[in-house]
Amino acid sequence: MTIKQFEKFLEVRGLKKYFEAGRPTLFSREKSLIHAVDGVDLNLRRSEIIALVGESGCGKSTLGLLLMGLESPTDGKVIFEDRDITHLNDDQRKDLRRKIQMVFQDPYESLNPTQTIEQILTEPLLVHHIGEHDQERSERVIKAMEDAGLKPADVYLQRYPHELSGGQRQRVVIAAALVLEPEIIIADEPVSMLDVSIRAEVINLLADLRIKREIAVIFITHDLGSVGFFADRVAVMYLGRIVEIGAMLEVLEKPQHPYTKALLSVIPAPNPRLRHERIILQGDPPNPINIPSGCRFHPRCPAAFDMCKLSDPPMMTLTKSHKAACLLISSGK
Amino acid sequence: MQIKAAESTPVRIDASRFAVFWQSFRKNPAGPVGFWMLVFVIIIAIFAPWLTPYEQSSSASVGVADIYQPPNAEHWLGTDDAGQDVFTNFIYGARISLFVGFFAAFISIVIGGVFGLVAGFFGGRWETFLMRFTDVMLVIPDLPLMVVIVAITKPSIMNIILVIGILGWTTTARVVRSQTLAVKSRKFVLRARAIGAGKRHIVTRHILPLVMPILVVQAVLAISLAILNESALAFIGLGDPSALSWGQMLNYAFGRGAMSAGAWWALVVPGFGIVWVVLALTLLGQGLEQVLNPRLDTHHLMPGRPKVGGQAQGGALPNDVILDVRNISIHYINDGSPPARAVENISFSLRKGELMGLVGESGCGKTTLMLALLKLLPAAGQIVNGNVYYKGKDLTSMNEDEINQIRWSRISIIFQGAMNALNPVRTVGDQIAEVILKHEPNFPKPRLTDRVNELLDLVGIASDHREHFPHQYSGGMRQRAMIAMALACNPDVVIADEPTTALDVMIQAQILQLLNDLRKKLGLSVIFVTHDLGVVAELCDKALVMYGGMTAEYADVDVTYNSPKHPYTQELLKAFPDLTKPKKKLSAIPGYPPRLDSLPPGCRFAPRCPAAFDRCQREEPALHKIESGHFASCHLLEASK
Numbered sequence: 001m002t003i004k005q006f007e008k009f010l011e012v013r014g015l016k017k018y019f020e021a022g023r024p025t026l027f028s029r030e031k032s033l034i035h036a037v038d039g040v041d042l043n044l045r046r047s048e049i050i051a052l053v054g055e056s057g058c059g060k061s062t063l064g065l066l067l068m069g070l071e072s073p074t075d076g077k078v079i080f081e082d083r084d085i086t087h088l089n090d091d092q093r094k095d096l097r098r099k100i101q102m103v104f105q106d107p108y109e110s111l112n113p114t115q116t117i118e119q120i121l122t123e124p125l126l127v128h129h130i131g132e133h134d135q136e137r138s139e140r141v142i143k144a145m146e147d148a149g150l151k152p153a154d155v156y157l158q159r160y161p162h163e164l165s166g167g168q169r170q171r172v173v174i175a176a177a178l179v180l181e182p183e184i185i186i187a188d189e190p191v192s193m194l195d196v197s198i199r200a201e202v203i204n205l206l207a208d209l210r211i212k213r214e215i216a217v218i219f220i221t222h223d224l225g226s227v228g229f230f231a232d233r234v235a236v237m238y239l240g241r242i243v244e245i246g247a248m249l250e251v252l253e254k255p256q257h258p259y260t261k262a263l264l265s266v267i268p269a270p271n272p273r274l275r276h277e278r279i280i281l282q283g284d285p286p287n288p289i290n291i292p293s294g295c296r297f298h299p300r301c302p303a304a305f306d307m308c309k310l311s312d313p314p315m316m317t318l319t320k321s322h323k324a325a326c327l328l329i330s331s332g333k
Numbered sequence: 334m335q336i337k338a339a340e341s342t343p344v345r346i347d348a349s350r351f352a353v354f355w356q357s358f359r360k361n362p363a364g365p366v367g368f369w370m371l372v373f374v375i376i377i378a379i380f381a382p383w384l385t386p387y388e389q390s391s392s393a394s395v396g397v398a399d400i401y402q403p404p405n406a407e408h409w410l411g412t413d414d415a416g417q418d419v420f421t422n423f424i425y426g427a428r429i430s431l432f433v434g435f436f437a438a439f440i441s442i443v444i445g446g447v448f449g450l451v452a453g454f455f456g457g458r459w460e461t462f463l464m465r466f467t468d469v470m471l472v473i474p475d476l477p478l479m480v481v482i483v484a485i486t487k488p489s490i491m492n493i494i495l496v497i498g499i500l501g502w503t504t505t506a507r508v509v510r511s512q513t514l515a516v517k518s519r520k521f522v523l524r525a526r527a528i529g530a531g532k533r534h535i536v537t538r539h540i541l542p543l544v545m546p547i548l549v550v551q552a553v554l555a556i557s558l559a560i561l562n563e564s565a566l567a568f569i570g571l572g573d574p575s576a577l578s579w580g581q582m583l584n585y586a587f588g589r590g591a592m593s594a595g596a597w598w599a600l601v602v603p604g605f606g607i608v609w610v611v612l613a614l615t616l617l618g619q620g621l622e623q624v625l626n627p628r629l630d631t632h633h634l635m636p637g638r639p640k641v642g643g644q645a646q647g648g649a650l651p652n653d654v655i656l657d658v659r660n661i662s663i664h665y666i667n668d669g670s671p672p673a674r675a676v677e678n679i680s681f682s683l684r685k686g687e688l689m690g691l692v693g694e695s696g697c698g699k700t701t702l703m704l705a706l707l708k709l710l711p712a713a714g715q716i717v718n719g720n721v722y723y724k725g726k727d728l729t730s731m732n733e734d735e736i737n738q739i740r741w742s743r744i745s746i747i748f749q750g751a752m753n754a755l756n757p758v759r760t761v762g763d764q765i766a767e768v769i770l771k772h773e774p775n776f777p778k779p780r781l782t783d784r785v786n787e788l789l790d791l792v793g794i795a796s797d798h799r800e801h802f803p804h805q806y807s808g809g810m811r812q813r814a815m816i817a818m819a820l821a822c823n824p825d826v827v828i829a830d831e832p833t834t835a836l837d838v839m840i841q842a843q844i845l846q847l848l849n850d851l852r853k854k855l856g857l858s859v860i861f862v863t864h865d866l867g868v869v870a871e872l873c874d875k876a877l878v879m880y881g882g883m884t885a886e887y888a889d890v891d892v893t894y895n896s897p898k899h900p901y902t903q904e905l906l907k908a909f910p911d912l913t914k915p916k917k918k919l920s921a922i923p924g925y926p927p928r929l930d931s932l933p934p935g936c937r938f939a940p941r942c943p944a945a946f947d948r949c950q951r952e953e954p955a956l957h958k959i960e961s962g963h964f965a966s967c968h969l970l971e972a973s974k
Contacts, residue, residue: 055837068527090531097529110520114542123538124528165925173524180528195694195926196864200908200919207918222837225867228912229919252912266842268867270911272890275871280842284807 006081009216010044010067010100010184015076017062021289035288036062038240039076041315044184047214049207051227051248053263054237055285060220063237064186067218068102069093098128101177105189107169111161117172118157121145124180140179147212148175149205167198174205181213188220203230225267228252233321236260239288239296242315246322256324258303295327303328357624364620370613374606378427385421401596411598413582414589422577423602429578430610433494433563438555440498442505446548449509454517454536464510471503476565483571490573497562505551509544516543546625550618557614564607579603655825655858656683656706656744661719663698663705665929673929675701675714677882678956681875683826683858688849690869690890691862693879694926699862702879703828707740708733723826742772742822747815749831754815755803761814762799765789768821788817792847809840816847820855830862845872866909870894875962878902881927881937884956888963899965900942936968944969 017037037059044050054060065071067078069088078086085096104110111120121141124130131137145153148171161169170190177185187206191199207230209215219227227234228248235245236259244257255261262279269275281300286292292299298308307327315325358364377384386409399416402408410419452463479496486492516522517540525535566572567580568587586599659680664672676698683689693699704710706721708728721728723739731739748754756764765785769776776784786796792813803811812832819827829848833841849872852859861873869876869890876893878885878901886899897903907920924941927933933940939949948968957970 055839070523070526090526094529097527102524102527104520104524106520110524112521112525112539112542115538123525123530127528127530127534167925176524176528196866197694197905197908197922198925199921200910201921201923204919204921224838225910225912227910229910263838264912266838267912268865268871270867270870270906270909270913271894272870272873273895274913278842278846280846281839282843284809284840 008043008079008082009046010081011077011079012040012042012067013077013079015040015042015063015066015078016074017059017066017071018074032289035059035240035291037066037073038288038291040237040240040242042235042242042245044216044218046183047210047216048233049210049217049219049231051224051231051234052218052220052237053222053224053227053234055222057285057288058237059240059288060222060237061188064102064188064218064220067186068100069096070102094128098180099182100184100186101180101182103170103173103177103185103187103190106193107166107173108161108193110173111169113161115160116157117159117161117164120161120172121176121179124176128180130180141175144175144178145171147178147209148172149201150175165198166194167201170194170202171205174202174209178209178213182215184216184218185209186218186220189222190219191226192221192223199226203227206230223267224263236263239285239291241296241325243297243326244324246318246324250319250322254322256318256322256329257297257326258301258328259297260324262302295325307331354624358620361620361623363616364623367613367616367618367620370609371617374427374610374613375431377424378431381424381428385418385424387418387421401591401594401599403596404598410602411596413596413599414585414591419582419598419602422582423579423606426577426579426582426603427606427610429490429576430560430563430580430606433490433497433578434556434560434610437494437497437501437559437563438552440495441501441555441559442548442552444499445502445505445551446509446544448502448506450513450536450540450544452506453510453513454532454540460510463506467503467506470500471507475500476562479562479566480569480571483566488566488571488573490576493563493566493571493573497559497566501555501558501562505548505555508547508551512544512547513540516540546621550622550625553614553618553621557611557618560607560610560614579606653685654682655685655724657722658682658706659720659722661702661705661721662717663701663710663714664717665701665713666715667713667930670930674932675882675929676705678719679877679879679884680719680956681877681884681887683860685825685858686852686856687875688852688859688861688873690873690876691860691879692864692866692869692876694864696926696929697879698882698929699879700830703746703830703860703862706828707744707746708736709740709746741768741819741824743824744826744828745819745822745824747812747819747827747829747832749834755811757803760800760802761806762789765814765818765821768818772822788820789814791820791851792817793843807840808836809843812836812840812844813847816844816851820851823855824857826858826860828860828862831864832861833868834863834865841868848872866905878905881932882929883937883953884964884966885938886963886965888959888965892963897965898959898963898970899938899967900944900969901938902965904941904943936966 015037016039019034019036021032021034040063052060052063062071066073069085073086076086077084080096080100085093088096118141121144122137125137125140131140142153145156150156150168150171161172164172191202194202203226206217206219210217219231221227224234231248233246234248234251235242236257237243238259244251244255244260251260252264255264262281265276265279279302283300286299294310295301295308295313298304301308311327313325313327313330315323316329317323318329399412400414402412404411408418408420410423413419413422448463448467452460479500482496483493522535522539525539563578564580564583567578568584570584572578572581572584582603583600586596591599660678661676662674662678663676664674666672679702681689691699701710701714705714705716706728716729719729723743728736728739755761762785765788766781769781769784785799789796789799794810794813794817798806798810806814833844836844845868848859851857861868863869873890875888876890877887878893878899880901885901886893886897893902894906897906904922908922910919922941927937935951936942936945936949936954939945942949954966954968956964956966958964959970
């Protein structure tokens with residue numbers, strides 16, 4: 001497969017998504033805004049795996065939906081293969097859907113219980129009018145199933161989702177994304193609902209797909225521990241912004257943002273002999289309706305100083321492959 | 334990465350979907366009875382010309398003697414006011430009544446279905462408009478309106494069908510709308526959009542199949558309503574005079590002196606027909622609803638029987654053992670099928686101030702085991718063997734009153750999912766106070782608020798949140814409130830059932846820190862139920878690893894992590910991500926955990942075990958003691974001895 005080189009594969013610039021919280025009432029005309037995604041810059045390279053990490057409510061899932069075009073952004077740009085895809089409608093986006101696919105968190109909810117596995121997997125092909133005849137479509141379905149580790153495929157074709165285990169269902173969801181031969185898969189917490197013993201299987205599968213099919217993956221998760229070993233880069237999100245982004249090993253070894261440091265410290269040790277001091281942030285993340293002034297992390301930051309209340313830190317480049325937004329860096333402390 | 338699909342996949346349901354449907358449909362006799370009653374009437378209606386002894390309306394030359402003849406050999410059900418054979422009219426009347434019923438119901442269902450789907454799926458203005466319209470239609474009483482419309486238009490059978498059909502859709506619209514809304518919010522609809530499917534595709538392929546079952550139930554009810562309405566209209570003289578339905582028969586008989594002539598048969602026979610069909614449809618509808626409506630899905634469980642089996646001998650125990658569980662086995666007795674052996678022969682003991690991790694995947698029986706400790710099992714679950722000693726007293730042989738002295742005040746539980754465990758309409762402080770009063774009815778009222786504040790303080794909630802409602806709490810705070818409740822009566826043992834599973838890493842870390850602090854401060858013994866090996870490594874003193882209802886391994890955590898003996902423990906640790914060795918690939922355990930209702934014959938882990946040999950397929954391994962305080966159940970341990 002020859003791949004056309006694009007200058008920009010997937011690039012996100014200043015992406016914002018504000019939701020309205022509640023309608024104006026009789027007594028107040030003011031609408032409050034939920035700043036779900038509040039200025040995200042990100043670029044994804046071909047067949048790269050980025051882990052997008054953050055607590056719930058940090059906007060990571062919304063960012064995924066924005067990239068899929070399942071939500072439309074308030075501001076900013078999404079560029080895919082040199083083409084601005086920010087404001088395409090469902091019809092214009094149809095051919096793009098083949099190239100960007102999504103895997104959802106809950107494999108119990110994301111499969112239609114009334115369809116057989118074969119129907120589920122053939123559906124995307126029918127929607128996109130792919131394949132001259134059933135034979136051709138069936139070949140593609142079987143190939144996708146085998147790539148997703150559902151072997152032998154004919155054991156599964158006539159079954160219904162409820163007859164499969166959680167891990168198998170998540171493989172079906174992945175296979176349904178694969179039949180369209182996408183270039184990007186956005187995986188939103190794809191293993192958090194699965195049993196521990198089968199999580200590794202699904203993670204390994206996604207890692208293999210990058211090698212086999214050169215698929216880029218955006219892996220959205222709250223658990224930095226589960227992605228450490230297979231992502232190329234990690235982006236840490238806090239309250240709608242990316243606060244640190246860099247090559248996986250660099251971030252793991254030299255985290256710069258206090259939030260990243262805290263997140264890393266609370267990952268449970270794999271052995272009781274390695275129990276260590278944990279930086280446990282107290283309280284909950286602030287409400288995304290009222291974003292704190294200055295650095296949005298300052299109310300929970302163990303290293304905050306006076307300036308942090310006033311000045312919003314810019315993203316600082318630390319090395320070629322590592323950036324973070326913290327006043328400790330920009331002020332040289 | 335190939336998985337052994339053929340062996341490891343769950344039980345295949347071989348029967349077709351229809352067979353599955355029919356099987357569960359038959360469980361409630363109402364459905365099949367209604368179904369066959371209806372089929373009977375439909376057959377009669379279809380084969381009317383062959384079944385009836387007379388031509389319909391063959392009353393050209395009747396004498397007075399022919400009128401209101403009682404049932405006799407010639408006229409089995411007598412004759413009516415025009416000297417016609419009641420039996421013949423009854424059979425033909427079924428045709429008319431059923432025709433009206435089916436046709437009018439079809440109209441209602443189509444209108445109601447479309448309105449409900451459009452309102453539910455598109456929302457916005459469409460929904461507002463259609464639902465307000467539905468509301469208006471609902472408050473207008475149907476029958477008087479029908480009477481007016483039919484009286485104005487010509488009372489032909491077609492007009493009657495139209496009127497009944499057009500006025501009967503409101504309930505369907507509402508039911509379909511709410512079902513559409515429920516289906517629309519499910520993830521597979523979002524996934525279909527992500528695939529690139531258009532609106533029409535989503536409605537026809539994803540929404541409609543899930544709305545259909547409810548539509549079928551609605552249709553059955555609509556038919557019976559339509560038949561009743563038609564009978565009512567005909568009875569008050571607004572029926573089609575040329576179509577002799579059962580209602581029309583009643584009307585004629587009633588209006589033309591059947592009562593005074595004592596001709597009961599002219600009234601009873603058509604009345605019986607209406608009752609028969611409506612009853613059939615109601616039973617059928619009820620039966621269908623039970624199978625098709627997901628919200629009414631019930632498990633057919635048998636109530637539990639008292640404990641059988643032997644008494645274990647109490648051995649010498651260290652003084653500080655608070656809870657001692659010996660050889661406990663718990664089975665779920667299901668209607669018909671063999672018992673599910675949810676927990677088999679598990680033993681452990683818990684010392685004062687000890688934190689034990691109970692590790693296992695979903696469905697391994699860990700929650701069942703915890704519920705059994707307090708005899709909180711659902712009706713079908715029963716302790717078939719073993720004992721639970723709390724400070725030397727056997728909880729399994731206690732009656733309900735005695736165990737109530739222990740529950741919560743001595744051993745309490747923090748449930749998974751704090752959101753659902755709190756009452757949304759009462760303040761958190763109230764709910765904590767209630768727990769205190771329930772177990773200590775004599776607790777001095779003036780001190781109650783202080784005690785609640787004290788408990789909230791203990792779990793790190795500022796006392797000004799006491800008067801707040803659960804929805805004003807964040808997820809982490811709710812879980813803290815649950816912990817406060819569990820501590821309300823100063824228990825010795827707290828069972829924490831996956832208390833952090835739905836929480837974010839940071840909140841999870843907060844809760845773990847809190848539990849650890851509390852056990853140090855209060856000397857609590859904690860059983861921490863989890864599927865997360867990391868949490869156990871971080872927090873616990875001992876770990877009991879469960880697999881498929883059995884003890885895989887039970888040891889001090891240091892042993893569990895650094896010299897595990899059971900292959901399951903070993904494999905589980907390899908599948909656990911280790912950030913200290915980031916680029917190492919995780920090894921997955923092939924296959925899937927067993928279902929407790931279809932366990933493999935030998936060792937329950939054998940189908941997935943890399944070290945399994947012949948014996949593992951045949952024989953369940955016993956629990957072996959490796960050294961003091963370290964147990965594992967694996968045939969390999971015996972071989973190595």
